[in-house]
Structures are given as C-alpha cells and as structure tokens.
Amino acid sequence: MNNISAVKVENLTKTFDGNEVIKNCNMNVQKGTIYGFLGVNGAGKTTVFKMLSGLLTPTMGNAQVLEMDVMSQRSEILRNIGTIIETPIFYDHLSATENLEIHLAYMEADDTDIDSVLAKVGLNNTGKQPVSKFSLGMLQRLAIARAIIHKPKLLILDEPINGLDPIGIREMRELFLDLVKNQDMTLLISSHILSEIEHIADTIGVIVNGTVIREVSLAEVKAEYPNGLEDYFIDIMTGGISDDKND
Ligand SMILES: Nc1ncnc2c1ncn2[C@@H]1O[C@H](COP(=O)(O)OP(=O)(O)OP(=O)(O)O)[C@@H](O)[C@H]1O
Numbered sequence: 001m002n003n004i005s006a007v008k009v010e011n012l013t014k015t016f017d018g019n020e021v022i023k024n025c026n027m028n029v030q031k032g033t034i035y036g037f038l039g040v041n042g043a044g045k046t047t048v049f050k051m052l053s054g055l056l057t058p059t060m061g062n063a064q065v066l067e068m069d070v071m072s073q074r075s076e077i078l079r080n081i082g083t084i085i086e087t088p089i090f091y092d093h094l095s096a097t098e099n100l101e102i103h104l105a106y107m108e109a110d111d112t113d114i115d116s117v118l119a120k121v122g123l124n125n126t127g128k129q130p131v132s133k134f135s136l137g138m139l140q141r142l143a144i145a146r147a148i149i150h151k152p153k154l155l156i157l158d159e160p161i162n163g164l165d166p167i168g169i170r171e172m173r174e175l176f177l178d179l180v181k182n183q184d185m186t187l188l189i190s191s192h193i194l195s196e197i198e199h200i201a202d203t204i205g206v207i208v209n210g211t212v213i214r215e216v217s218l219a220e221v222k223a224e225y226p227n228g229l230e231d232y233f234i235d236i237m238t239g240g241i242s243d244d245k246n247d
Helices: 045-052 072-078 098-104 113-118 136-148 166-183 196-199 220-226 227-235
Strands: 005-016 018-030 034-038 059-066 080-086 154-157 188-192 203-208 211-217
Touching: 005 045, 005 188, 018 045, 018 188, 018 203, 034 045, 034 166, 034 196, 034 220, 045 166, 045 188, 045 220, 059 227, 072 080, 080 136, 098 136, 098 220, 136 154, 166 188, 166 196, 166 227, 188 196, 196 227, 203 220, 203 227, 211 220, 220 227
Parallel strands: 018 211, 034 188, 034 203, 080 154, 154 188
Antiparallel strands: 005 018, 005 059, 203 211
16 A cells, blocks of 8 residues: 555536536555445435546536546546446457456457456356356346456446346455455445445545545444445435544
8 A cells, every 4th residue: 555546536526517517526545455435325426437547528617536637637647547337348249258358358458368357256167158147146246357457557437236146246245345455446336235344445435415424444334334335325325423534
C-alpha cells in the first residue's frame, strides 16, 4: 500500500436531462488497495463507474484514473483498466476462449495464457461450448476473466459476484485478494453483499444521492461497529451518524 491515487475524483457532477444524479462527488482510491463502493439502489455507483471508464462524460468536475484524465486520456485509460459494468455482453455463438481471444486482440494484448485465466475463474472445462449455453454464474465468471486477462492496473467491478454460487463467491474473493496482493492491481468494487465487501476491502466509500459522504478505512469501521459493515451502513442510511465526509 502507498499514497498514490489509482482513482481521484474531485467535485464530479453528472446531470441527466437537468437532473443532477452525481453531485460534487469526491473519492480517492489508493493504489494497491481494495475500495468497496457502497450505496442503495439508484445512489449513483454505476454512473460514477461509467464516468471513470469513459462510458459517460462528466458534466462538471475532474476525475483521474491511474493519474490520467478521464476526459482527455480515455483510450489510454481503457487499455489499463478492466471493467464489469452492467450486464456483460459476449459473442453468444462463440466459446469462452474465442471471446477472450477477441478481447485480447482488441486490447492489443495477445500474449496472455487464456487457459490459465479460465482456470482461475473455474471455466477451464467449457471447451467449445458456446457462451449462449452458459448459466448466469458462468457468464459472470467469464466477465471476470475478461476484466482481468489483459493484466489491467485497475479493476472497476460493478456487482461482480451477482449470480455466483457460494463456492464461486469464495473463489472470486480469493482471486481478487490475489490480484491486489500479488499482481499489483487496484480494485474498485461495488456490491450490495456487504459481508463480501467486509471480507476484502481496505477502504469503504458510501455514496448517498450522488455524493460520497463517507470514505473510511474498514479497520475504523470494524473498531466502531464490532458487528460489522452492515450495522455501519444501515446506521448511515437511517441517519444514525452524520453525513460529514470522514477524510
Ligand atoms: N442514462 C440515464 N438517464 C437518466 N437517468 C439516469 C441514467 N442513468 C442513470 N440514471 C439515474 O441516475 C441515478 C443513479 O443511477 P445508478 O445506476 O448510477 O445507481 P446505482 O447506485 O448503480 O444503483 P443500483 O445499486 O440499483 O445499481 C438513478 O436515479 C438513475 O435513474
């Protein structure tokens, strides 16, 4: 862990049809850490993720990803991040391997061992099976494989464990921890499954109505809330603790 920001967001705002859904949002994700991004449905997590990965243009404010500006260095950022944002789309008639080959060619990063990445996500026995025959959990595993296969420096994962069985959840947890610890990645992850975030995160960011109102180390949360992250989160949502950002 160090003090370099992998993601730095300053006064970010996004307006849709005159409606401000992200408002003066500030975030700081330190390189080499796992940042759990929490918020109720509609709070703005996906919209922030889309702005960080170039899928949406900010209305106002600044965002730096890997010390690059999201407005002017979009393609460079894209080569260095791996994402799962909303429902992943694949070439349905092609196999897992073929889908990953296309992705690697697109990312101009074709020297990776596809079989070992498929093994890491538990899809090494799918052979020539087309993706159209995959279950929801298998598709999610393939999405994770695609997010990591080009060895990005930053992973932005929106609800990555949706649809996974308990074994898959544990395997992905171990994979995420390994990627950050041993492969020099940084992970920005959203999930409504707070126990999962609690297993892996270093830092928690809580977004309410488009503004990050808390950014705090998980260790601090645990010290204050021995029963865990869920109590902390519910306390914030029900007004039990003030909404001053904890820097
Ligand atoms: N393209 C769009 N046009 C108009 N409003 C949008 C658009 N995209 C998102 N919004 C609105 O922005 C707000 C934030 O949505 P967002 O999807 O970012 O929330 P979220 O925190 O990811 O929610 P969830 O946990 O349900 O996935 C919502 O009120 C949503 O309706």
